[in-house]
Amino acid sequence: MGIRFDAPIDISTMNTSNQINWQQKSFARIEDAQALSTLLTHETGLPYVVRKDRHLGFTAIRQANTSHSFPHERYQFSQAWRGFIGDYLRLGIGFCLMIQPEYLQLLVLDRMNVSGFPLESTYPELSEGVFITGLAIALYSLRFVYRYFALKLWFDQDGVVLKTGIIAQQQVQIRYTDIKTISVKQTIIDRLLGIGTIHLDSAGTNGTVDIVFDNLLNPVELRVRLQQWIDGRAHR
Secondary structure, eight states, rough: OOOOOOOOOGGGSSSSSSSSEEETTEEESSHHHHHHHHHHHHHHHSSSSEESSSSSEEEEOOSSGGGGOOSSSEEEEEOOGGGGHHHHHHHHHHHHHHHOOOHHHHHHHHHHHHOOGGGGOOOOHHHHHHHHHHHHHHHTHHHHHHHHEEEEEEEEEEEEEEEEOOSOOEEEEEEEEEEEEEEEEHHHHHHHHHEEEEEETTTTTTTTTEEEEEEEESSSHHHHHHHHHHHHHHHH
8 A cells, every 4th residue: 555745855955975866766765755755746746655665665656546647447438218208209209109099099080070989990091190100209219328338448557448249349439649539528417416528539630520429427527537638648
C-alpha cells in the first residue's frame, strides 16, 4: 500500500550525497522519495505515492485506481436499457394491434360514426391489415435489441474505439492526442433518466463528429473523467 504525503516538501532539501538512481527513480531514503512525490503531485496535478522498490529502496509513482488514471484498464460501455423507452412503447402498441385488431377496427368505425356492425361482421381485410401493421411496428421496435449488442464504446490506453456490428464489425478509433472536443447532449427526458449522447471530435476532421454514442449512463461524469485522463497524458 502506497503512502501519500500532502505536506509541502521542498525538493531542494534532498541530500545529493544520499544514494539516488534517477534512471530508476529510486531513492535510498524515504524522505527523498517523499519530496519527489510531492513535487510531481504539485507540478502535474496528478496523485503520486511512495512505494518500496527492488532498487535502492523507495520510488515515487503515479497513484492508480483514481479518476485521474482513467482508463487504468480497458473499459467497455454499452447503451443503457432505459434509453429505449420509445421502442418499448412502440413494441407495446404493435402487440396491441396484433392481439386486438377487431377492437381497433370497431373503434375506428365508431369514430367514423359507422354503427350497426356486429363484431363478426367487421371487415376481415381491415382486421388483417391492422394485424400486419402491428406486426411491422413490433418487428421494427425490436431493432433496439440489435443496437444494444452491436454498438460498444471502448476506452483503452491508446484511444477511444466505437465498434459497430455483431458478426461483421466496423471499428472507428480516435487516439487521445487527436481528440479536439468532448461534448455531451441531453434532452429533458435524458436528464431525468440519467443518460445522454457523447460526441468526440477528432482534430483532423475540421470539426466533424467522428464518434457519437447514444444512451450512455452518466455522460457528464464520463466526459470529465476522460478530459482528466487526456490532460494527465499531456503532462507526461
